Amino acid sequence: MGKMRGAIVVDTERCKGCEVCIVNCPTDTIGMAEEVNGKGYHYAYMKHPENCTGCANCAIVCPDGVITVYRVKTEK
């Protein structure tokens, strides 16, 4: 059976660093960056990109809609 691999792209300037995506990520993919954006918020990024399955949970709970999700089925 193929394994799902995913990736997210965060619109870092719009992210408000609320961390709701982190608790909704079932695979511990997302973390908060040490750096801050133009508004002074720490923004979400893929801390463990290899874990992401592209389930889109983070994106649908994001209040500011800053996360875009991609998913691909691998053969392995």
Place this chain on the structure above:
Amino acid sequence: MDIKEIIQPENLVHKRTPLMTDATLSYCPGCGHGTAHHLVMEVIEEMGIQQDTIGIAPVGCSVLAYDFMDIDMSQAAHGRAPAVATGIKRLWPEKYVFTYQGDGDLAAIGTAETIHACNRGENIVIIFINNGIYGMTGGQMAPTTLEGMKSSTTPYGRDAKQMGHPLKITELVAQLPGTYYVTRQAVHKAGNVRKTRKAIMKAFEVQRDKKGLAFVEIVSNCNSGWKMTPNESNEWMEEHMFPFYPLGDIKVEGKIVKDLLKELM
């Protein structure tokens, strides 16, 4: 597999709906309003009714909803959104009309408009965000504030003897004959967001089929008003708000599906 290979247009599974404008949302970080906005717009996008939908923005935190939603919108006086929606829908029965209101707007100053619009069975959708507080003005007690809950005007907690009991307006309107679909949902977890999306979709379908009024309550957090971090406030909401405001459908196809008396005890 390299991340760059995954991030390709053909692998896209979720992106921000184009029906939300590029304006940065004015809500606090982690506020459920943003999620609810996106859901309403996603449903309108999926139904392909952007040109035929008119929204009514309330007074409250979501007073600027017309800046964020890329549809025709009107602003109502505080609490009067259902009355404005009634007028628009009666003049334009083929349009989709919805109001987007908070608890201070819908359950306090607009109680009369809400109840009478529901009782008349106006063919509109009401989206009701319940966070148990007046968020915009600084976290004052709202009718929906829980007993014992602290707010800026109830620093020792709401005392039912002095300040009355919290108001379950959703259960109240469910008992009126004009409402066809009444439900209570949440948007803090991915599973809840998916259910809420279905509920909003159903509400707009009720309006399309001219069945009556659809009322969707979304229990939400107000982390600034509750003085918590977004995730703490979501946990607090699960622990304290949900026992009093239980999630789920209350009225489906004009029939009450929950034992309301049992819940009111």
